[in-house]
Amino acid sequence: MDWIVPFILTVITASTPLLLAATGELITEKSGVLNLGVEGMMLIGAIAGFAITASTGSATLGIMAAALAGMATSLVFAFLTLTLMANQVATGLALTIFGVGISALVGSGFVGFAIDPLPALNIPVIRDIPVIGPILFGQDFLVYFSIFMVLASGWFLTRTRAGLILKAVGDSHDSAHAIGYNVIRIRYMATLFGGAMSGLGGAYLSLAYTPMWAENMTAGRGWIALALVVFATWRPGRLLGGAYMFGCISVLQLHAQSAGINVPSQFMSMLPYLATVVVLVIISSDYTKIRLNAPACIGKAFRPAQ
Amino acid sequence: MTAISGNTTGAVKQRTGSGPAQLEICGVTKAFPGCLANDNISFRIEPGEIHALLGENGAGKSTLVKMIYGVMQADAGELLWEGTPVTIASPHDAREMGIGLVFQHFSLFETMTVLENIALAMNDVRDMAVLRQQVIEVEKTYGLPLDPDRHVYTLSVGERQRIEIVRCLLQNPKLLILDEPTSVLTPQEVDKLFETLRRLSSEGCAILYISHKLHEVQALCEHATVLRGGKVVDTCDPRAETAKSMAEMMIGQKLVSPDRGVRPAPGDVRLSVKNLSLVSDQQFGTDLQDISFEVRGGQILGVAGVAGNGQNELFQALAGETEIHGAPDCIVIDKQPVAGFGPRRRRRLGAAFVPEERNGHGAVPNMSLAENGFLTAFRRMALSARGLIREVPTRSFAEGIIKTFDVRTTGHGAEAGSLSGGNLQKFIVGREIMQDPGVLVISQPTWGVDAGAASAIHQALLDLAAKGTAVLVISQDLDEIYAICDQVVVMAGGKMSAARNMADVTIDEIGLLMGGLHDLNGDLAPKQDGGQHDPA
Numbered sequence: 154m155d156w157i158v159p160f161i162l163t164v165i166t167a168s169t170p171l172l173l174a175a176t177g178e179l180i181t182e183k184s185g186v187l188n189l190g191v192e193g194m195m196l197i198g199a200i201a202g203f204a205i206t207a208s209t210g211s212a213t214l215g216i217m218a219a220a221l222a223g224m225a226t227s228l229v230f231a232f233l234t235l236t237l238m239a240n241q242v243a244t245g246l247a248l249t250i251f252g253v254g255i256s257a258l259v260g261s262g263f264v265g266f267a268i269d270p271l272p273a274l275n276i277p278v279i280r281d282i283p284v285i286g287p288i289l290f291g292q293d294f295l296v297y298f299s300i301f302m303v304l305a306s307g308w309f310l311t312r313t314r315a316g317l318i319l320k321a322v323g324d325s326h327d328s329a330h331a332i333g334y335n336v337i338r339i340r341y342m343a344t345l346f347g348g349a350m351s352g353l354g355g356a357y358l359s360l361a362y363t364p365m366w367a368e369n370m371t372a373g374r375g376w377i378a379l380a381l382v383v384f385a386t387w388r389p390g391r392l393l394g395g396a397y398m399f400g401c402i403s404v405l406q407l408h409a410q411s412a413g414i415n416v417p418s419q420f421m422s423m424l425p426y427l428a429t430v431v432v433l434v435i436i437s438s439d440y441t442k443i444r445l446n447a448p449a450c451i452g453k454a455f456r457p458a459q
Numbered sequence: 460m461t462a463i464s465g466n467t468t469g470a471v472k473q474r475t476g477s478g479p480a481q482l483e484i485c486g487v488t489k490a491f492p493g494c495l496a497n498d499n500i501s502f503r504i505e506p507g508e509i510h511a512l513l514g515e516n517g518a519g520k521s522t523l524v525k526m527i528y529g530v531m532q533a534d535a536g537e538l539l540w541e542g543t544p545v546t547i548a549s550p551h552d553a554r555e556m557g558i559g560l561v562f563q564h565f566s567l568f569e570t571m572t573v574l575e576n577i578a579l580a581m582n583d584v585r586d587m588a589v590l591r592q593q594v595i596e597v598e599k600t601y602g603l604p605l606d607p608d609r610h611v612y613t614l615s616v617g618e619r620q621r622i623e624i625v626r627c628l629l630q631n632p633k634l635l636i637l638d639e640p641t642s643v644l645t646p647q648e649v650d651k652l653f654e655t656l657r658r659l660s661s662e663g664c665a666i667l668y669i670s671h672k673l674h675e676v677q678a679l680c681e682h683a684t685v686l687r688g689g690k691v692v693d694t695c696d697p698r699a700e701t702a703k704s705m706a707e708m709m710i711g712q713k714l715v716s717p718d719r720g721v722r723p724a725p726g727d728v729r730l731s732v733k734n735l736s737l738v739s740d741q742q743f744g745t746d747l748q749d750i751s752f753e754v755r756g757g758q759i760l761g762v763a764g765v766a767g768n769g770q771n772e773l774f775q776a777l778a779g780e781t782e783i784h785g786a787p788d789c790i791v792i793d794k795q796p797v798a799g800f801g802p803r804r805r806r807r808l809g810a811a812f813v814p815e816e817r818n819g820h821g822a823v824p825n826m827s828l829a830e831n832g833f834l835t836a837f838r839r840m841a842l843s844a845r846g847l848i849r850e851v852p853t854r855s856f857a858e859g860i861i862k863t864f865d866v867r868t869t870g871h872g873a874e875a876g877s878l879s880g881g882n883l884q885k886f887i888v889g890r891e892i893m894q895d896p897g898v899l900v901i902s903q904p905t906w907g908v909d910a911g912a913a914s915a916i917h918q919a920l921l922d923l924a925a926k927g928t929a930v931l932v933i934s935q936d937l938d939e940i941y942a943i944c945d946q947v948v949v950m951a952g953g954k955m956s957a958a959r960n961m962a963d964v965t966i967d968e969i970g971l972l973m974g975g976l977h978d979l980n981g982d983l984a985p986k987q988d989g990g991q992h993d994p995a
Contacts, residue, residue: 314578317571317575317578317579318579320568320571321568321571321579324568324569324570324571325566325567325568325569327566328566328567328568329568329579330530331530331550331562331566332550332566332579332580333529333530333549333550333551333554334579444570445570445610446570449569449570
């Protein structure tokens, strides 16, 4: 049974970037904005976080830089789609391609650099409790932050007036506008939040998961985060479960190999993506859940009637 | 200011000079690119007065309401609130001042609860528990039953409107604006709404009432201002006018009421439905239960009922949008069982269909009128040859519709979405009628269409029937059914009543059937109201 603790630890590290990015995207989508640029924003966050940490030696600055870089990228997206009313799908795809390119360009000078991984929150004594200690008390800041944020998002959406307004804007922007809410401003804020969280998701990869920079290191995690939001039918509680389930599937390959299970590694690497497709099909069959939780105005440009 | 709060309807009767108006509109002007929506509009609304604002589509009523409610700003002119000039910068400001608006197209959020919907339109953040208490109190005081925890999508249209009214009442409005409030209500629901409004008025709340239904304006309002082409063209006391005379003020010319002419003797059965049952594929739809009726050539059959009682499902089954397999005989068009056919095969048999929503269902908003005409008519009007579009006949077909049905537009190249609702409706109805169908199924033919256009559409339907077409009209508007139909059936809860001749049935009986009371001899006490449950 000694494999259990390392297994759970790797699941946590594999799930955290997904959870961070998906939480941000969930809030963005709840306001009615579909930002398909998550992958690009994660990459930009990853390189920003890595570059700042490597040059200043401060992981704190790196994390802040990642969030700001993600936010700045999403600001471009918001300006194009919300102010200039460009098509959200096309702009989101462009943002991903842009993110891949610019992160590779900036990152070319940082390939091969090594930094210390994000320090774990090591509380003496408690940390030494077997099993629970390392799992619950031996993680780094971003792991706790990701779980805090998804729970806080759930609380925000169901318990606060601001959350209610956010959902209202996503549900019917015309109605929200008619009763006097500033649809565009609310969507800007939701989009920027999504960008910051995606940036953090990327930073987790380059600062904690594998403390180094490699081109295109997100390897499709941004797309999985997008799928996770649908999988969770836009509910933060299910998002938490979903992110950990995908994390679990994606580390299976490593553990299957070390356990000597003879499955081609290519097949195991396929698993998370295969699971995404299967889960999306299953979710789509339950129309009620989607209807009740999906923001009805998602992806639609809002033009105030004047 | 103190004099105003004491004002009641009694004081309002001598309206001029006795203190500032609740709202005075002075020379308000608003221009949009290419059109002057409001041109120097002035009138006043006294405290406690029920004031009607009349006008055709596009007369500028909605623009004016939007400026009063702070959604947009006037280019020139000013608003005086209780005698003081004010700038209403946003709906938030308007609510703060005491202006409430019940929207024509409900401004509700379907997947949220009643309470959440109310909370969203309140200015001050309150404790939800306190708000709930207030909601229940207002509901009790004004007799507007609503369960605060129901989701909006589960509610009937009448109940939805109650949410809008309750949320206005919670802010203790001094001016309540209602934009076409009764277009979706049963006659009994309308009576109930009027009771509430009269009570509000007696408490000193001014009411600005916008409606196409002129007999309602007569029953409710003390003053009316008539707009045409963005200008005030007339004012009147509706109680001293007739519906016809007010309609003529609105359109600025003589109103020709539909001429029923000599109705032809009914011909053969052209559309028959027998024991049609259908489980709705929509999550919140209504299942059809054992529906049977028939329409003969030359006959117009009206399907009355409150929206959401299975009319959409019936329309889709008739139009072939929902195909029914296994029982081909349950829908027969001209002796041909068609229940398993899609819309195109049914159209080939000479049937035509006009759905309720114009944009997106009846027409493609981003395509030109000529292209929209082509889409349903290409076969019957031979607008296509060898897979290619025949440009000239397609254009002249569209031009023909525009001319015959007086569609006001720049021409066949105009995008369907750029037309006003009434004009697009005339085009769509015209497109189907010009194809000379043997069977026409038409849903809400004149919803949101002004008196002049409505009368033209009614006349066209009567003329079509006179040529031997079987016409089925699905409508919530009983006036319309009375104006053109020979027989009426009523839908309630997915079931259909037996056909009755229009001459033998009163409006009250139809109202009760609409509420789901099929047994007319039964006790009338529990009305039609689906929301009888006590929220407390």
